[in-house]
Amino acid sequence: MARLVDIHRSIFTQIVAWAILIAALITFGLWLLTDTTIQRTNHIALERAVDVDLAGMVDIFASGGAVELSNRINDRLALQPRDANPAHYLLADAKGTPLAGDVRAWPGLHAGVSETGEIVLPDGERALARATQLGPDLRLMVAHEYRDLGLLLRQVALAFLAGGLLAVGAVALAGWLAAQRLAGRIERINAAFRHPDDAALAQLAKGSKDRDEIDELTRHSGDALARLRRLASAQRETTDQVAHEMRTPLMHLDNRLVRALATLPANGSADDAGSEAAARITDARLEIRSIIRMLESLLDIAASQARRGDRHGLAQVDLSALAERLAELYADSAEESGHAFELAIEPGVTLEGEEMQLTRLITNLLDNAFKFVPPGGTVRLELAKGPRLTVRDDGPGVPEPDRHRIFDKFSRAGNHDGHGGAGLGLTLCRAIAERHHLEIKLVPSEKGACFTIAPESKS
The missing domain is CATH 3.30.565.10 (Histidine kinase-like ATPase, C-terminal domain)
Incomplete structure (x- = not known):
């Protein structure tokens, strides 16, 4: 069975994980942008509604005076539209004493500069208000409650959550399928490098239907492994021949020394020259044996190094x-x-x-x-x-x-x-x-x- 890389260390797992993370971040960013846009749009619309309402009240005051304005305020409070933000009014004198409207105390808004700001109504609801100075002893404040966007925002969040989960799932599935396919193609290359036998090299030589960079890498890897096998085979043949050519003459030389040693006198005391020659021949034989052992060790080392990673014969x-x-x-x-x-x-x-x-x-x-x-x-x-x-x-x-x-x-x-x-x-x-x-x-x-x-x- 082919050895697989640990799934946590696989580059394809990392790519899929990054794709999922990016899809999740994009979905979260889009939801955050949509949520902020909805709230900002609602705030702008509320400001515009307050300004239009305030301008209408100022026109009523200009044409009918304070009494007419008080009557219109009461009429509007009595007939609040159901599909709009509830409106609140306060007509007060210079000291802030209420003259008309449903707000009983003047909020901290500067009427002289027509200040706009958020206020808290007696019932605890928040509202956007704007105040203006109608005269030296008369000022007006118009406030519209914030529309309850909780339900809308929750629905939007739920839609993005469902869509995000689907998007992340689709990205994960597509990424996993693509990663599995790529991992299989890369595994063919890794398998050939682990066991560069004829079958693995034949698989690399065939390539794949996809004429892309990985297919090119596959074919180049197959060519490189085939060249390495040929070089290794040629090296082994050369070293074997060199070993044979060196070992054979050395063995022949050793045999000649053995024969020469046999012709010398057995008793060294009878012939000192013969004894010295025998000693030198014996030393020469030891040197020859040492060279042969060294040669065999070098060949064994080269053979073991050349077969590193080759599981043939194990x-x-x-x-x-x-x-x-x-x-x-x-x-x-x-x-x-x-x-x-x-x-x-x-x-x-x-x-x-x-x-x-x-x-x-x-x-x-x-x-x-x-x-x-x-x-x-x-x-x-x-x-x-x-x-x-x-x-x-x-x-x-x-x-x-x-x-x-x-x-x-x-x-x-x-x-x-x-x-x-x-x-x-x-x-x-x-x-x-x-x-x-x-x-x-x-x-x-x-x-x-x-x-x-x-x-x-x-x-």
């Missing part, structure tokens, strides 16, 4: 059983060399990998530990669920200046120069670990060296 390996088998082999060697060998192997620990490479990984770490720990020291092998493999010892450890380069090729710690080796063992361990998506580390310890192998971190 199978479920019982690491617990593998560690137990290797522990039995090293237990006898530890007893002979005078080392204490401790085990802490948790049963049932498994890993998908190549058993031969995992065996090489563990044996390299154990070989290093037994090589550098003096007799009487302790080597400990631990295996826990995770999986987490630990090889620790109480030997001289790795000097602090050398720890950052201990896994580099041909790197050897300064206190280990006398132990031979080409400095490729830990490099091979790291290559094998990376091949299995594991991470090998040299962790700080109170004494000796401690190597841990655990799954690669997600970050």
Whole structure:
């Protein structure tokens, strides 16, 4: 089954979430604008109605005087229109004493400048009022109650809520469908990069019906992976041929040295020159063997690095059983060399990998530990669920200046120069670990060296 990205980290989930958020914000903004517009329009209409009513009253006063104005005020209060905002009036003298109208006290409005403002009526209702000076001892105030917009505003809010939910739902559905389709197309590319086999490359080569940027990316990815496969295959063939061409002459040379060594006198005391020649031939054979081992290690490292991420040939390996088998082999060697060998192997620990490479990984770490720990020291092998493999010892450890380069090729710690080796063992361990998506580390310890192998971190 193809591995999918965590839904919370998927860019398509983020795009859909942003689309939903933007749709919700736009709907909320439109509702807020509509609500404000309705209230502002009502306020402007109310101001206009108050001004028209006040102008009419002023005309009545100009043509009929204060008595006529009082009569008209009473008539209007008696015949309030049902479809308009209720009107209120106050005709008062210079001291604010009511002469006509239903408002019993003069509000804090300056009649001399025809001030407009909001007042509170005796029954607690709010109204928009405007006052004007009709004469030295006479002033008039006209007020209209605010229309109750609560029901209208609630209906508008409900309409926007329903419409917003529908819009958000439509955006979410359309975004989810588009994201699923795009995610499927991107997953084809990711799957090909995870397992660049012939079937995956064939899928990329076909492209899709959509001639867009993703289709172009798909085809380019397929071409790039195909070129990389060809290059990797050519590199493997070249390295195999080079290894064969180098190893064969070296083996022939070693055989010749063996034959030359056989022709020399067996007793070195009889012929000092022959004894010296035999010693030099033996040293030459050791050098040849060392070169062959180094060559094989370099090839193993290159092969492991080239196959990183390639799951071909992997199978479920019982690491617990593998560690137990290797522990039995090293237990006898530890007893002979005078080392204490401790085990802490948790049963049932498994890993998908190549058993031969995992065996090489563990044996390299154990070989290093037994090589550098003096007799009487302790080597400990631990295996826990995770999986987490630990090889620790109480030997001289790795000097602090050398720890950052201990896994580099041909790197050897300064206190280990006398132990031979080409400095490729830990490099091979790291290559094998990376091949299995594991991470090998040299962790700080109170004494000796401690190597841990655990799954690669997600970050």
